[in-house]
Amino acid sequence: MNRPTTLDRRDFFSWTTSGIGAAAFASLLCQDGVARAEPVPGDADDPPPHHAAKAKRVVHICLCGGLSHLDSFDYKPKLAERHGQPLGESEKPDVFFGKVGLLRKNDWEFHQRGESGLWVSDLFPHLAEVADELTIINSMFAESSSHTPATFQENSGFRLNGFPVLGAWLSYGLGCATDELPAYIALPDVRGMPAGTSANWTNGFLPARHQGVVFRSQGDPILDLFPSRPIDAKTEQASRELLAAMNREHLTRGGDDVLAARMRSYAMAAKMQLAVPEVTDLNQESATTRTAYGMDRKESADFGRNCLLARRLLEKGVRFVQLFSGGAFGSPRINWDGHEDWQSRGAGNWSLSADTLSRRS
Secondary structure, three states: OOOOOOOOHHHHHHHOOOHHHHHHHHHHHHHOOOOOOOOOOOOOOOOOOOOOOOOOOEEEEEEOOOOOHHHOOOOOOHHHHOOOOOOOOOOOOOOHHHOOOOOOOOOOOEEEEOOOOEEEEOOOHHHHOOHHHOOOOOOOOOOOOOHHHHHHHHHHOOOOOOOOOHHHHHHHHHOOOOOOOOOEEEEOEOOEOOOOHHHHHOOOOOOHHHOOEEOOOOOOOOOOOOOOOOOOHHHHHHHHHHHHHHHHHHHHOOOOHHHHHHHHHHHHHHHHHHHHHHHOOHHHOOHHHHHHOOOOOOOOHHHHHHHHHHHHHHHOOOOEEEEEEOOOOOOOOOOOOOOOOHHHHOHHHHHHHHHHHHHHO
């Protein structure tokens, strides 16, 4: 009769210091936050958090130009009484050439939802069904009416670029739950980049490895992930080893954080060659799922694709996924800042699509 194998304390610690068991065990400890991976030489390791983090994964949907708060969650019934009237203030604002238009009431009706009585407009019928699970913050505001500094402030808290954005801070604080994909991934709108472009996913003064990695919304998610022509496996391995040795030598002579981050990216690139094609293959999803994400509708197909991709990335261990809706700065029909009648511009279709997709993701 075969007896179960016993493993005493001495054998256990011997096993965890050598062989493939050590690698697997150490990887699990790092993923659970019990241990931290050894940093690349010259690349300062991040300090552990002071307290265990409650947040595990984050999806940030950035609506370029800003969704109208008066048509979403900020109910102001007095506007109906003063609709079409001037503001009535003598002080001129420092925006829009010192001019302010007439007051305008909300275009969508508001109702109190759930047991909490939260005011939600008819623009969001699906989110209204889960009103008691929502936290609405109506006190936030931008200090600029210009797209670029306002977008910077939304992402980093500052109107100037060069400060770490929210995704970079989450990457710094939580690390990544997978070594096959970055901790922070940004998904721009297929129609164009947000105002300020890549500064919206910058690491700022944090280590360079916390910068967001952009996945393209059309075609290959990442350009040049694979070589243009086949390379012999032994040749590629030898090239990587030579490059790693040269980089390590460079670091001993005073290399900087950017080089250390690049070394990490090269190491991750090899793993991403396997992980990225799998996670971005949305054909693995059923037709029912793709329809649920609005991929069968023209007005929501592109954003629906990004929402579904975001869900798959989170399932693979990515900590922070940022989706941008709107882009091509200067085109009001592509951004969310409605200067006129939203309903006549078709913004309601966009919002309803975003409502359905954001809830499902």
